[in-house]
Amino acid sequence: MIDSNLLTDLQQIVGPDNVVDDLKKLNDLSRDCYWYSPVLRPELDGMAADCIVSPATLEELCAVIAAAVRTSTPITCRGAGTGNYGQGVPMHGGILLSTVRLDRILSLDADKAHVQAGTRLIEIERRARAIGAEMRFYPSTIITSTAAGFIAGGAGGPGSIMHGTVWDEGNILGATIVTAESTPRIIQATTYAGMRSIIHSCGLTCIIADVTFALTPAVAWQQHILAFEDFDVALTFSAALARDTKVKSRLLSLHEWPIPSYFVQLVKNGAAPDGKHLLLIEAEMSLDEVTRRATSAGATVTWHQPHADYHKTGKLKLSDFSYNHTTLWAMKADENLTYLQDAFDISRLTEQHHARKAIYGDDVLTHIEFLKWGGVMTPAGLSLVRFKSKDQLWKLIADCETLGMWVANPHTHKLDEDVRWNGQPILDGKAMWDPKGLLNPGHMAGL
Numbered sequence: 325m326i327d328s329n330l331l332t333d334l335q336q337i338v339g340p341d342n343v344v345d346d347l348k349k350l351n352d353l354s355r356d357c358y359w360y361s362p363v364l365r366p367e368l369d370g371m372a373a374d375c376i377v378s379p380a381t382l383e384e385l386c387a388v389i390a391a392a393v394r395t396s397t398p399i400t401c402r403g404a405g406t407g408n409y410g411q412g413v414p415m416h417g418g419i420l421l422s423t424v425r426l427d428r429i430l431s432l433d434a435d436k437a438h439v440q441a442g443t444r445l446i447e448i449e450r451r452a453r454a455i456g457a458e459m460r461f462y463p464s465t466i467i468t469s470t471a472a473g474f475i476a477g478g479a480g481g482p483g484s485i486m487h488g489t490v491w492d493e494g495n496i497l498g499a500t501i502v503t504a505e506s507t508p509r510i511i512q513a514t515t516y517a518g519m520r521s522i523i524h525s526c527g528l529t530c531i532i533a534d535v536t537f538a539l540t541p542a543v544a545w546q547q548h549i550l551a552f553e554d555f556d557v558a559l560t561f562s563a564a565l566a567r568d569t570k571v572k573s574r575l576l577s578l579h580e581w582p583i584p585s586y587f588v589q590l591v592k593n594g595a596a597p598d599g600k601h602l603l604l605i606e607a608e609m610s611l612d613e614v615t616r617r618a619t620s621a622g623a624t625v626t627w628h629q630p631h632a633d634y635h636k637t638g639k640l641k642l643s644d645f646s647y648n649h650t651t652l653w654a655m656k657a658d659e660n661l662t663y664l665q666d667a668f669d670i671s672r673l674t675e676q677h678h679a680r681k682a683i684y685g686d687d688v689l690t691h692i693e694f695l696k697w698g699g700v701m702t703p704a705g706l707s708l709v710r711f712k713s714k715d716q717l718w719k720l721i722a723d724c725e726t727l728g729m730w731v732a733n734p735h736t737h738k739l740d741e742d743v744r745w746n747g748q749p750i751l752d753g754k755a756m757w758d759p760k761g762l763l764n765p766g767h768m769a770g771l
């Protein structure tokens with residue numbers, strides 16, 4: 325229950341319509357996409373905030389935070405709620421701070437976009453494309469997810485094959501943050517070192533008010549789908565294409581059969597033939613060139629879309645079948661499927677895939693997204709797993725590691741149990757900016 329004086333204060337700050345304590349809305353919005361994980365579901369189901377508050381300006385944001393800190397009320401930030409790790413779920417009630425009204429593009433030129441926290445990424449991409457630029461990379465949830473939600477909770481996506489991830493220097497140029505103190509401080513982070521307490525901080529260190537993304541010149545992307553009879557050939561072909569520095573790619577997304585059978589739209593379009601492994605490609609490559617390369621590898625081009633239709637409303641987007649959208653299609657087809665976030669060593673890709681197959685057979689299906697990880701071309705995976713038990717998942721993780729693979733466990737909501745967390749800079753940010761521990765409590769094992 326929220327203190328009635330605090331509720332009145334919040335209504336005065338943002339207006340009564342922007343403070344919601346309706347039980348159904350509280351339950352609906354106090355969730356992210358943690359339900360992807362059968363382990364997280366029982367841990368997080370039923371957790372809810374006491375009210376949802378939506379400030380529209382930096383001044384309102386600071387006043388909301390000050391009121392919360394004065395009354396020692398927990399604050400959980402929410403963008404679009406598409407995060408997968410449960411870190412958008414309020415574990416101790418309090419305020420769910422929605423950025424839905426902080427949605428303005430403050431400035432945008434060919435090199436960078438400065439946007440408020442709740443700006444949807446698709447708006448940045450559209451505005452950038454209108455002036456011949458584009459986002460360096462974005463999550464496959466580009467249509468709904470927000471600027472701050474992505475840098476605080478996301479990693480990468482289409483475009484990461486060229487530009488890396490949120491952790492790589494030069495991609496996120498800066499942010500304005502607000503501290504959780506009774507007189508909140510507004511701090512501009514403009515250096516890579518300063519950003520490390522903010523990137524992938526999952527709402528635990530500070531509240532992000534705005535973000536500056538680096539942009540890159542737009543490319544005339546074409547989309548293609550290739551079907552392979554043999555998965556080993558598909559692995560070799562896609563790894564060679566990923567490493568071919570003469571070809572610009574935005575997406576190379578490889579799916580072992582039967583994953584393609586889950587992509588209902590592609591099946592309907594005849595792009596996912598029975599029994600074939602699929603490589604989804606967004607690249608600066610003509611149909612002739614793709615067909616030539618495919619033919620020499622014994623593969624078939626099953627679908628193509630020219631650049632003129634790229635990201636046009638009503639047209640297919642291959643990114644809708646990539647990254648964690650793949651898992652979504654799979655879970656719709658078979659509710660026993662879940663996923664793992666793993667990565668192969670590109671020089672041992674086929675060997676590691678086969679070694680895991682030998683242990684798990686089709687209980688683990690290989691799904692690879694090629695991306696630059698710390699500057700190295702990496703076949704990162706969101707492998708699909710036929711879920712049996714938590715112990716099975718933990719054993720699978722251990723087995724992958726024994727095989728020399730890298731794994732980030734998506735079945736924990738504790739930030740410090742994610743191997744990708746920034747460690748000391750996050751602990752430093754927490755100590756400097758959230759001295760009372762009010763930001764998103766319950767999502768760190770070490771606190």
Ligand SMILES: Cc1cc2nc3c(=O)[nH]c(=O)nc-3n(C[C@H](O)[C@H](O)[C@H](O)COP(=O)(O)OP(=O)(O)OC[C@H]3O[C@@H](n4cnc5c(N)ncnc54)[C@H](O)[C@@H]3O)c2cc1C
Pocket residue numbers: 356357400401402403404405406407408411412423441462463464465468469470471472473474475476477478479480481482525526527528530531532533646647648649652764
């Ligand atoms: C189908 C599907 C596909 C996905 N594909 C990808 C992908 O390709 N790449 C990828 O990286 N992720 C992916 N994700 C995960 C998720 O969509 C992204 O990380 C997304 O960018 C999160 O944005 P959001 O606005 O929904 O954030 P939310 O889920 O609302 O928030 C994410 C985290 O950020 C915190 N946060 C939000 N706003 C603020 C703020 N203003 N200040 C401080 N903290 C804040 C929240 O508390 C939470 O911990 C996918 C998820 C789904 C369901």
